Amino acid sequence: MSNTYGKSGYGGVVVDNRKRNGAVGGILTLAVAGVSGYLIWKYALGSPASLTDAQDGLTNLTDKAGEKWEEWDMPGDWSDLSNFTDVLEGLTDELFAELYGGDPMLGDNTTYLWDNDFIDSDNGGLHLTLQNALDDTWQTEFGTAVADWQESEALQLTTERVAVDYNCGRVDGVMVVCNANFGETGWVGINENSIVNNVIVSSVAKMNEYYLRNADFDHRRLTMCHEIGHGFGLPHTDENPHNANLGNCLDYTDNPSTNLLPGDVNMAKLREMYLTRRLRRVEEDGTVVETTQLIRR
Ligand SMILES: *[C@@H]1O[C@H](CO)[C@@H](O)[C@H](O)[C@H]1NC(C)=O
Ligand SMILES: *[C@@H]1O[C@H](CO)[C@@H](O)[C@H](O)[C@H]1NC(C)=O
Numbered sequence: 595m596s597n598t599y600g601k602s603g604y605g606g607v608v609v610d611n612r613k614r615n616g617a618v619g620g621i622l623t624l625a626v627a628g629v630s631g632y633l634i635w636k637y638a639l640g641s642p643a644s645l646t647d648a649q650d651g652l653t654n655l656t657d658k659a660g661e662k663w664e665e666w667d668m669p670g671d672w673s674d675l676s677n678f679t680d681v682l683e684g685l686t687d688e689l690f691a692e693l694y695g696g697d698p699m700l701g702d703n704t705t706y707l708w709d710n711d712f713i714d715s716d717n718g719g720l721h722l723t724l725q726n727a728l729d730d731t732w733q734t735e736f737g738t739a740v741a742d743w744q745e746s747e748a749l750q751l752t753t754e755r756v757a758v759d760y761n762c763g764r765v766d767g768v769m770v771v772c773n774a775n776f777g778e779t780g781w782v783g784i785n786e787n788s789i790v791n792n793v794i795v796s797s798v799a800k801m802n803e804y805y806l807r808n809a810d811f812d813h814r815r816l817t818m819c820h821e822i823g824h825g826f827g828l829p830h831t832d833e834n835p836h837n838a839n840l841g842n843c844l845d846y847t848d849n850p851s852t853n854l855l856p857g858d859v860n861m862a863k864l865r866e867m868y869l870t871r872r873l874r875r876v877e878e879d880g881t882v883v884e885t886t887q888l889i890r891r
């Protein structure tokens with residue numbers, strides 16, 4: 595498959611979508627998990643002539659998928675994402691753990707990198723802007739998580755506070771971080787990475803207020819750290835919430851207190867991803883041939 599569009603994060607839906615000859619085909623539901631899961635939407639779009647074409651198609655498909663998603667498993671009033679009347683009064687460690695379980699992509703270790711335009715492996719790695727579209731209640735969690743990730747020598751992050759966006763719109767070339775009441779979806783947070791030609795071109799990290807509005811600081815902080823981490827392209831480090839914590843926020847847990855921060859294993863992965871020189875060649879038939887060379891420091 596030469597062109598893949600995808601979204602990944604926590605959620606309950608796996609979608610495969612195919613477009614032929616300019617027409618959007620039917621959306622095929624591969625799996626709908628009852629509780630929670632790791633969401634991967636893959637769009638095979640033939641061969642768009644240009645990135646603009648591709649992004650155009652992506653937007654169309656994202657809209658379609660949005661409509662479908664609403665039909666599938668959005669209880670309550672999906673249209674009013676900013677209505678926080680019906681949210682959980684609190685979140686227990688048990689429920690928090692459960693919400694990270696039941697993952698249909700268990701064991702999937704696919705790692706996507708951002709587009710080369712954002713990577714300078716000789717000069718700081720991934721250069722990325724995070725648009726802060728969160729409301730006031732999230733500013734501490736966001737600031738803390740960004741500072742924690744910025745400890746990585748492979749990340750050069752810039753933040754930009756923009757208008758609060760409860761619709762969590764995607765923006766090309768940046769990671770948008772937002773909060774809204776998505777309802778009882780089975781996920782506390784979700785990250786949707788848009789993949790074009792096997793690289794990330796945009797990312798949206800969504801905090802689900804249904805679970806998090808009245809949750810304690812640790813649950814909110816861990817979720818923020820976790821979803822932002824996925825936005826860099828990082829996979830999970832462990833998917834069993836009931837075993838000992840690994841000390842990083844990409845590890846599922848029923849005890850957030852020692853998993854609040856990125857850990858050494860995440861930092862090592864980021865170095866491997868963004869401080870490594872890569873040569874990428876796309877063959878006639880669409881096969882991607884990649885050669886990597888770790889830059890020694
Ligand atoms: C996306 O939708 C617009 C209008 O709805 C249409 O003009 C355009 O051709 C579509 N793009 C693709 C790639 O299907
Ligand atoms: C918010 O949701 C509640 C419960 O679903 C509803 O009763 C109320 O009218 C909604 N408020 C607004 C402003 O839509």
Ligand SMILES: *[C@@H]1O[C@H](CO)[C@@H](O)[C@H](O)[C@H]1NC(C)=O
Binds near residue numbers: 700701703831
């Ligand atoms: C992903 O791969 C790493 C090693 O690269 C491994 O330690 C980890 O357990 C894997 N995670 C899953 C969910 O398979």
